[in-house]
Amino acid sequence: MPLDHPEDKEMHASTVRWMQWGAILLLGFAAAFPAYRAIEPRSRAEAQEQRAANLAALGAEMYTDNCSQCHGIEAGGGLAPALKSKQFLQSVTDAQLSQLIAVGIPGSPMAAYSIDFGGSLTQEQIAAVAVYLRSLEKQAPDFPDWRYPLAQEGLSGRDLYNMACATCHGVDLQGGEVAPELGPGSDAEEESDDRLALRITNGKDEMPAFGGTLNQEQIRSIIEYLREAQQGD
Secondary structure, three states, X not given: OOOOOOOOHHHHHHHHHHHHHHHHHHHHHHHHHHHHHHHHHHHHHHHHHHHHHHHHHHHHHHHHHHOHHHHOHHHOOOOOOOOOOHHHHHHOOHHHHHHHHHHOOOOOOOOOOEHHHOOOEOHHHHHHHHXXXXXXXXXXXXXXXXXXXXXXXXXOHHHHHHHHOHHHHOOXXXXXXXXXXXXXXXXXXXXXXXXXXXXXXXXXXXXXOOOOOOXXXXXXXXXXXXXXXXXXX
């Protein structure tokens, strides 16, 4: 005959409590899963946006150090094509941007910047420059002649200076690491217009020759702007 065991009321109560907590936890997990599915995509999108912002910031630094002397401040164009152009940015993919930066354009002044091709930038840095350029697309102007930015009509002496000279000599003519200042009190103030024109046309030392890029009217326009700035106008 089976032995009768007295009911352990405390054990029964404990078991019931554990079962209740288990049910509560199960319901909690069931409720949390839809919330996780709703929040996770947004979190991933925010993380991707932050990563893109960080890459764009790094790319802006890399662009200033390596590209702005030819392509202009904020990619507005100069000795080389304008990259902040709706027509240009809509015509290239991100992969093509990175490729152009990495290997350059053979037979042109556009050098290869990838370490693998004798340049100075890593793949991450190249990707960052590409992300930075892509970030300019939303505000990029309508610029069909992006290949020849200095050939635009109606450019003032200041415009030409900012596009061709400001990267080295400074936006406010204050000079930089590789070029002297040109503003009030500078040595340039003492030079004649003809001598300045000759310097711009033929270049000197580390300064490139602009005679093949700027015509004499444009060069004179830049000098007129310098004289106005030197006089405080």
